[in-house]
Amino acid sequence: MSEMHDIVLKVEAIETYYGKIAALRGISFDVRDKQxxxxxGSNGAxxxxxLKTISGLTPANMGKITFLGEDITKLPAHEIVQRGLIHVPEGRRIFKDLTVTENLELGAFTLKDDKERQRRIKDVFERFPRLGERKKQLGGTLSGGEQQMLAVGRGLMAGPKLLLLDEPSMGLAPLIVAEIANIIRQLNDEGIPILLVEQNSKMALGLADYGYVLDTGNIVLEGSGDQLKSDEKVIKAYLGGE
Amino acid sequence: MLSAGEVILQQLMNGLILGSFYALIALGYSMVYGIIKLLNFAHGDIYMTGAFVGFFVFGILAGTVGSSWGGVILAMLAAMCVCGLLGFLIQLLAYRPLFDAPRLSLLITAIGVSLILYNTVMIITNGEYMFFQHSIPAGGLTFGNVTITWVQLVLLAITAVLMLVLSWFIGTTIWGKAMRAISLDKPTCRLMGINVNKIIGLTFFIGSALAAVAGVMSCVYYGSLHYFMGYMMGIKAFTAAVIGGIGSIPGAMLGGLLLGLLEAAGTQALGSSWKDVFAFSLLIIMLIFKPTGLLGKTEIERM
Structure with missing residues (x-):
C-alpha cells in the first residue's frame, strides 16, 4: 500500500561543504505525498x-535532489520556490521593519496576480486571526509565537507543494509549542507534505509518519515515528529518558 | 537693498534647488548602501555622466524640438535611460563578482569605476568646460525685489514628482517591498522566490537614473558642465545621505534638502567661500552626536 504513495522529494547521496568542511556526507531520504x-539530531548534525541544501541556499556539492520528478539540484533558490518547495527558515527570519501584511505579500512574491495575493492574505488571517489583528504592526514587534505563525503564514502564501520547517518550536513556551504542533498537523491534514527539522524530538516524533536521525552529516537511523519513539538509542539521546 | 524677508526668500530658493541636487544624488547613495552596504563612490560620476549625456542629447535635439523645456525633458529622459543602464552594467560587471568578497574590495572597485568614468569623459571632452545654452524663457514670480524663476520652480517640481514616485514605488509595489526586505535579510528573500541580484540591479538602475536627472538639472541651472563636476557634488550628496541616515530613503531626501538649505544660510551669513566648511562641519557634528543620521537606524546584526 505504501508503494502507492508518490515520492514528492527524493534526496540522493547529497554532500554539502562549507569551504573545506563537510556538513553533509552523503545523505539520502524520501518525502512521500501526504507525509x-x-x-x-543534535546541534551541528x-x-x-x-534543508538549506534542498532549498538551494547552500547548494549540494555532490548528489541529486528530485522534487516532483524534476532535478532541482542545480537550481537557484528563487527558482526552487517557484516550483512550490517552500522553506520556512530557522529563527523565523521575519522582516522586522516590514509590516505583517508586507511580510505575507513577499511570501507570494512569485505570484503575478495581486488579487490572488490579497486573497491568500485573507486566508492566512482566517487561519491565524492574531496575525490579522496585528496586520499593520511591524514584524519585529510580534511575540515569538506570533512570529512563528507569520513565518508559516508567509510560507503558505506561496502555495506550497512541500513545506520545509526548520525548528518551528525554537524558543517557544510549551503551550505555544503545542499550538504550533497543531498547526503542522492541520496543514498536513489539508494535504501538504512536510519535512520537519526539530530539536524538540518529542514533538517531532509525535507528528511524524517517518523519521531520520542525523549525526555529523550522516543518517544513522531511520524508521516510522512509532519505531523511533520506542528505539532505545533515540530515547536515550533525544527524548531525555532512560 | 533687499529686505530681510526678501533675502530669506531668495536663500530659501537657492537652498531648495541645491538641496534638490543633493537629495536626488543622495537617494542613489542611500539605496545602494541599504541594499548591498556599498558606499558607491562612482555615484557622483554617474551624475556627471548624466549631465554630459543630457548635454549631447540636448544639442542633437535642439534643431528639431528646440532648446526650451521640450528639449530639456527629452534630454533628461535620455540621460535617465543611459545612466540607469550604465549603473546597472557597472553593478553587473564590476560589483556583482565581488558581492561575497570583503567589503573593502567593493569600495576600492567603486573608486576605480569613478576614475574610469571621469577620465573617459575628460578624454572625450578634452577636459574643457561645456556650455549648456538653452532658450527657456526668463522671468518668473516676482516678490518685491526677488524673482523666483520658472526654471527654479520647474526644477523643484521635477524633484518633488520624482520623490513622490519613488516613495510610492518603494512603499507600495511588490518590487519596492522586496528592495526593503533585501536590505534586511538577503537569504530569506531568496526563500521568498526573490531574485536578489535582479532587484539589486534594479536599485542601481533607479539610483543612477535619479542622479542623471540631477545632472541635467544642474546643466539647466548653472549653464556649464565639466568632467570634474561629480567630485564635490558626490561628496556633498554622500554627506547628505549620512546626515539623513544612510540606507534611509526619506533620510536621503531630508538630508539633501537640509544640507542645501544650511549651505544657503551659511553662504548668506559667512560668504560663499565658507559653504563647504559649513557642510562638512555639519557632517562632523552629526557623526559625533547622532552617527546613525536623522532617520537612520542603529544596525543590529541578528541571526
Whole structure:
C-alpha cells in the first residue's frame, strides 16, 4: 500500500561543504505525498544544512535532489520556490521593519496576480486571526509565537507543494509549542507534505509518519515515528529518558 | 537693498534647488548602501555622466524640438535611460563578482569605476568646460525685489514628482517591498522566490537614473558642465545621505534638502567661500552626536 504513495522529494547521496568542511556526507531520504517526515539530531548534525541544501541556499556539492520528478539540484533558490518547495527558515527570519501584511505579500512574491495575493492574505488571517489583528504592526514587534505563525503564514502564501520547517518550536513556551504542533498537523491534514527539522524530538516524533536521525552529516537511523519513539538509542539521546 | 524677508526668500530658493541636487544624488547613495552596504563612490560620476549625456542629447535635439523645456525633458529622459543602464552594467560587471568578497574590495572597485568614468569623459571632452545654452524663457514670480524663476520652480517640481514616485514605488509595489526586505535579510528573500541580484540591479538602475536627472538639472541651472563636476557634488550628496541616515530613503531626501538649505544660510551669513566648511562641519557634528543620521537606524546584526 505504501508503494502507492508518490515520492514528492527524493534526496540522493547529497554532500554539502562549507569551504573545506563537510556538513553533509552523503545523505539520502524520501518525502512521500501526504507525509510528515522529520529529521532529528543534535546541534551541528547537519539538519539545517540539509534543508538549506534542498532549498538551494547552500547548494549540494555532490548528489541529486528530485522534487516532483524534476532535478532541482542545480537550481537557484528563487527558482526552487517557484516550483512550490517552500522553506520556512530557522529563527523565523521575519522582516522586522516590514509590516505583517508586507511580510505575507513577499511570501507570494512569485505570484503575478495581486488579487490572488490579497486573497491568500485573507486566508492566512482566517487561519491565524492574531496575525490579522496585528496586520499593520511591524514584524519585529510580534511575540515569538506570533512570529512563528507569520513565518508559516508567509510560507503558505506561496502555495506550497512541500513545506520545509526548520525548528518551528525554537524558543517557544510549551503551550505555544503545542499550538504550533497543531498547526503542522492541520496543514498536513489539508494535504501538504512536510519535512520537519526539530530539536524538540518529542514533538517531532509525535507528528511524524517517518523519521531520520542525523549525526555529523550522516543518517544513522531511520524508521516510522512509532519505531523511533520506542528505539532505545533515540530515547536515550533525544527524548531525555532512560 | 533687499529686505530681510526678501533675502530669506531668495536663500530659501537657492537652498531648495541645491538641496534638490543633493537629495536626488543622495537617494542613489542611500539605496545602494541599504541594499548591498556599498558606499558607491562612482555615484557622483554617474551624475556627471548624466549631465554630459543630457548635454549631447540636448544639442542633437535642439534643431528639431528646440532648446526650451521640450528639449530639456527629452534630454533628461535620455540621460535617465543611459545612466540607469550604465549603473546597472557597472553593478553587473564590476560589483556583482565581488558581492561575497570583503567589503573593502567593493569600495576600492567603486573608486576605480569613478576614475574610469571621469577620465573617459575628460578624454572625450578634452577636459574643457561645456556650455549648456538653452532658450527657456526668463522671468518668473516676482516678490518685491526677488524673482523666483520658472526654471527654479520647474526644477523643484521635477524633484518633488520624482520623490513622490519613488516613495510610492518603494512603499507600495511588490518590487519596492522586496528592495526593503533585501536590505534586511538577503537569504530569506531568496526563500521568498526573490531574485536578489535582479532587484539589486534594479536599485542601481533607479539610483543612477535619479542622479542623471540631477545632472541635467544642474546643466539647466548653472549653464556649464565639466568632467570634474561629480567630485564635490558626490561628496556633498554622500554627506547628505549620512546626515539623513544612510540606507534611509526619506533620510536621503531630508538630508539633501537640509544640507542645501544650511549651505544657503551659511553662504548668506559667512560668504560663499565658507559653504563647504559649513557642510562638512555639519557632517562632523552629526557623526559625533547622532552617527546613525536623522532617520537612520542603529544596525543590529541578528541571526
Amino acid at each position: 510528515i517526515v522529520t529529521l532529528l 547537519g539538519k539545517s544544512t540539509t
